[in-house]
Amino acid sequence: MKLIIFGPQGSGKGTQAELIARRRNIPYISTGDIFRYNLKQQTGLGEKIAEYVNQGLLVPDELTNEVVNDRLNQPDCVTGFILDGYPRNQFQLDFLIRLHAIDWAVVIELDDLEAIKRLGGRLACKCGLSYHLQFNPPTQPNICNKCGGELFKREDDQAAAIKQRLAIYHEQTEPLINFFDQQHKLILVNGNQSIEDVYQEIDKKLAAKEGRI
Numbered sequence: 001m002k003l004i005i006f007g008p009q010g011s012g013k014g015t016q017a018e019l020i021a022r023r024r025n026i027p028y029i030s031t032g033d034i035f036r037y038n039l040k041q042q043t044g045l046g047e048k049i050a051e052y053v054n055q056g057l058l059v060p061d062e063l064t065n066e067v068v069n070d071r072l073n074q075p076d077c078v079t080g081f082i083l084d085g086y087p088r089n090q091f092q093l094d095f096l097i098r099l100h101a102i103d104w105a106v107v108i109e110l111d112d113l114e115a116i117k118r119l120g121g122r123l124a125c126k127c128g129l130s131y132h133l134q135f136n137p138p139t140q141p142n143i144c145n146k147c148g149g150e151l152f153k154r155e156d157d158q159a160a161a162i163k164q165r166l167a168i169y170h171e172q173t174e175p176l177i178n179f180f181d182q183q184h185k186l187i188l189v190n191g192n193q194s195i196e197d198v199y200q201e202i203d204k205k206l207a208a209k210e211g212r213i
Ligand code: ADP
Pocket: 009, 010, 031, 032, 033, 035, 052, 053, 054, 056, 057, 058, 059, 060, 064, 084, 085, 086, 087, 088, 092, 156, 165
């Protein structure tokens, strides 16, 4: 199954995408995680993208499309994938749909104020999992349950960069949702529930769309 997950920053895309990927045995692909990994490892790609990521600006489309294309051509993506953080604008959407038939687009709805509150307490891990100081704490303080890595606050999770990223989301990414709506491939879920309830809503709606119930 080929899925995309949309929603404003802080709506829980990464959290839900990881659950969906694990339970359906498909790879979870986050362009943000790929970029952060390259920044940390100081790769050639990392050097090219640093100024954009650190300011909360979009990395140029050609570069982003190439990175995604390489990842989706890996053998583990043959049976499906879930994309988080891509596509973010019309140019990226056009590129993606020429190459892959997307089955469903899941949209997590949450207002900006709620999203900002969540990002203030977000703790990230290099493996892609994210936690929250109150809403989803790790079992051991500051240690990832899955990989044992040390958790960190993302540099772009501070007020100015969050505002910038939310503005770009509303302006450039949200309009892409129409495309999937017109194709009857849209799954809207209420993000203002517990992590497990959001997951249950997604799973139920996916099952209904697939004709499983
Ligand atoms: P968020 O969704 O919270 O902004 P991500 O982890 O998805 O964070 O992305 C972090 C940063 O990586 C973005 O601010 C941007 O600089 C870059 N990035 C991620 N995905 C894309 C994309 N599809 N196109 C361009 N830049 C991207």
